[in-house]
Amino acid sequence: MEVAGQIVLPDDIYECDIDLTLYMAASSFDIIINNSDLKSDWFQKKQQVKVYYGYVADPSNWSINDLEHVFTGKTDGVQPQWGGQQGNVVELVGRDYSGQMIDTYNSYAFTNWTSSEIANYFAKKYGLTPLITPTTSVVPSDAYQNLQEWDVLQTCAVREGFICYVTKDLELYFGPRQYSGNPVATISMASISETAASGDGLSFDDSAVGVYNKVTVIHYYKGQTIEGSAQNDQLIQSMGGQVVEKIMTDSKATTPALANQLAQNYLTQYSREAITGNLQNLPGNTAYVIDALVQVTDAGRFSGKYYIEEVKFQYGKQNGFVTETLAVTNILPDYAYQYKTDLYGDSGETNIESELDDDWEAS
Incomplete structure (x- = not known):
């Protein structure tokens, strides 16, 4: 080091x-x-x-x-x-160089700025090399007022369908997700089961906990009850015909059409039936990077390609270089907020989630 x-x-x-x-x-x-x-x-x-x-x-x-x-x-x-x-x-x-933006609340008014202009501003402020895809739409004020700087960047990224991160080479990437689709490594469950010590190995979670196949949005507006629903019939069938409904209130649902649209967009988020995996104490492998694919074999129906969500590397005097933890998922989330939900649990609506709602209402 x-x-x-x-x-x-x-x-x-x-x-x-x-x-x-x-x-x-x-x-x-x-x-x-x-x-x-x-x-x-x-x-x-x-x-x-x-x-x-x-x-x-x-x-x-x-x-x-x-x-x-x-x-x-x-x-x-x-x-x-x-x-x-x-x-x-x-x-x-x-922490990495995004830490300083996480610690700092934005104080700049980006009036009539585009997302890429905002990203370039932060790249210059922190001396980062910009790897920024140009954008054209103007960002509204609620995307940058009273927010941490990193939240501003992530909100802008979501609006454009982009991802945003700081690389190990001190580059600010703001653009479409880039990956080859080819696995960087193959992990054999047969090999792991033969050599794993206590606590080692790979565990999977194919759980329906927290997964909803129907969402209903309700809003009491001008003395009337506005309501809209959306459901995933295929997911209902895969869950044995059981309807698991999430009922939500949303002040943006001022008409039945908007309530239906909001319900459909919430359903996209809450019906993600991902299989996740957690692998412990593998040999160290620097090919394990975020968003990369790994191929899991000899795991029955759980065999297949998985995206890396989190990697914990460890070097120690006793064990040398190991991959202490490799967290994976079989579904590539659409938004950074979904990654945060997978990694840390749903702690309530973030600004990014709220910003998505605004986009959905305007669309």
Whole structure:
């Protein structure tokens, strides 16, 4: 790893954990380093940290160019500790370069700006190389007022059908999703079951919990009850004919037609019947990157291609370089908000979800 351009050798690193997540949340690092020579006097908040993983043929003769650069971020905290189980150590914690935009509320009025102009503004503000697809429609004020800067970018991305993230090479990508469709690795359940230790392996979840096959939208407007519904007949059939309904209120449903339209759009979100998987303690593989495909074999009906939603890499003195966690899904979500729901659970409507509602009403 590098801190502020200075290499920290593997012999001084007790643990190095990297959590790569999808667009709504910052990827993060947690690194524990030998502090017998008081490196904690030199480490500071906001220093740039680059993390490299990989394997070398000769441990006594290698350079950092033999490893794969997987992460760039900034330190949020420096935490020295004396006399613990590992001796004198210092822990560095931090996030990728989206973290500074997550921490900052937007104060700029982007009057008559397009989404791509807003993205270029933030790229320039934070010294990021812009990889930005031009757009033409003007963004309304509720897409950027009283919001965190990162939420502004994600809201603009959703409006355009784009994704937005900061790369390890300090590029701000704002554009269509790009992926080849070819798996980056094949994971055999037969091989895992033969070699897995306790707690290792891959578990799947094909659950209908939280999945609705009918949505009804209700709004009490000018003394009248406005109501609209939408249902997924194919999903009802696959759930044994049982109707699982979600009833919602929405002030935008001022006519039955709008209520039906809102119900249909909510149904798209709440009827996602994804199969998710969680794989523990694989050999480290830098090909595991967000949005990439992996091929799962020897798993019966659960065999197939899965998209990577989250990767946790770990380097430690005992186990070396491992993929501690690989979270996957068989359905590629349409919006960053759906990724956030998959990873962290539904914590209520976000601005992005509200912005989608506005788009749906206007369409």
